[in-house]
Amino acid sequence: KPVSIIVAALLPSFGIGSKGTLPWKLRKEMKYFRNVTSKVSDPTKINAVVMGRKTWESIPEKFRPLPNRYNVIITRQDLTKLEKEVGVSYENEINDALIKLQKLDHIEKIFIIGGAEIYNSSIITQLVNNLLITEIKHSKNVEVEMDTYLNKEYILNNFEKRTKDELQSFIGDMDLGETETIVEGDFEYQYEFYTRK
Numbered sequence: 001k002p003v004s005i006i007v008a009a010l011l012p013s014f015g016i017g018s019k020g021t022l023p024w025k026l027r028k029e030m031k032y033f034r035n036v037t038s039k040v041s042d043p044t045k046i047n048a049v050v051m052g053r054k055t056w057e058s059i060p061e062k063f064r065p066l067p068n069r070y071n072v073i074i075t076r077q078d079l080t081k082l083e084k085e086v087g088v089s090y091e092n093e094i095n096d097a098l099i100k101l102q103k104l105d106h107i108e109k110i111f112i113i114g115g116a117e118i119y120n121s122s123i124i125t126q127l128v129n130n131l132l133i134t135e136i137k138h139s140k141n142v143e144v145e146m147d148t149y150l151n152k153e154y155i156l157n158n159f160e161k162r163t164k165d166e167l168q169s170f171i172g173d174m175d176l177g178e179t180e181t182i183v184e185g186d187f188e189y190q191y192e193f194y195t196r197k
């Protein structure tokens with residue numbers, strides 16, 4: 001089963017967050033995230049989304065757990081003492097979570113959906129082979145405040161960008177829109193696909 005990181009990052013710094021939330025509000029990008037993480041080719045299966053506890057808490061309550069996906073939260077808290085939310089499973093170790101998900105027959109794809117701690121500790125394991133990075137540029141030279149970043153050096157040294165056709169075949173028949181670049185507000189972005197060198 002493929003394990004993919006899916007993330008939206010501002011170039012060139014690969015910044016991804018600010019003060020516990022996203023530094024931007026990009027409607028079409030949110031739709032892409034929902035469609036890519038929800039789409040299955042086998043209708044009897046479901047995809048898993050794996051996230052850190054802080055990212056879970058940053059999702060508005062009315063929108064969590066993310067629907068039509070198996071939500072997994074990674075935390076160091078004592079699971080026996082945690083009052084658990086309905087429809088969510090909890091793990092103390094990322095690797096254990098990924099290995100358990102590999103064994104579940106009804107899981108089709110596994111997506112790591114954030115945040116920085118979870119991205120940067122999972123990417124250095126051989127368990128992650130695909131990166132779905134929405135590469136964002138701000139069209140004007142506005143300053144975007146950020147405090148969390150992807151490990152840019154590790155990505156560029158260990159992964160390489162694939163073609164749009166390869167992205168299309170990975171995500172299945174989903175309309176990516178004609179133009180490469182999408183413009184929303186002060187931002188312009190492209191959907192990119194990287195695999196391990």
Ligand SMILES: NC(=O)C1=CN([C@@H]2O[C@H](COP(=O)(O)OP(=O)(O)OC[C@H]3O[C@@H](n4cnc5c(N)ncnc54)[C@H](OP(=O)(O)O)[C@@H]3O)[C@@H](O)[C@H]2O)C=CC1
Pocket residue numbers: 006007008009015016017018019020021022023051052053054055056058074075076077091092093094113114115116117118119121148
């Ligand atoms: N641009 C994008 O695409 C995305 C951006 N983000 C942004 O990322 C930021 C959040 O990232 P970050 O602050 O790094 O937080 P995370 O979402 O990565 O969550 C961190 C928490 O996860 C748990 N955790 C982390 N590593 C481990 C481990 N190895 N074992 C067990 N538990 C672990 C801990 O939970 P505990 O404290 O409970 O023990 C830790 O406090 C926000 O700004 C958010 O908006 C998030 C998703 C996507």
Ligand SMILES: CCc1nc(N)nc(N)c1C#CCc1cc(OC)cc(-c2ccc3c(c2)OCO3)c1
Pocket residue numbers: 006007008020021022029030033055058059060063112113114134
């Ligand atoms: C949607 C942003 C995104 N894009 C990409 N390409 N990859 C990702 N991993 C993510 C993400 C994420 C987690 C997240 C963080 C968040 O911080 C505030 C909010 C949401 C979120 C998830 C679903 C929502 C919603 C917000 O509002 C409407 O429904 C979801």
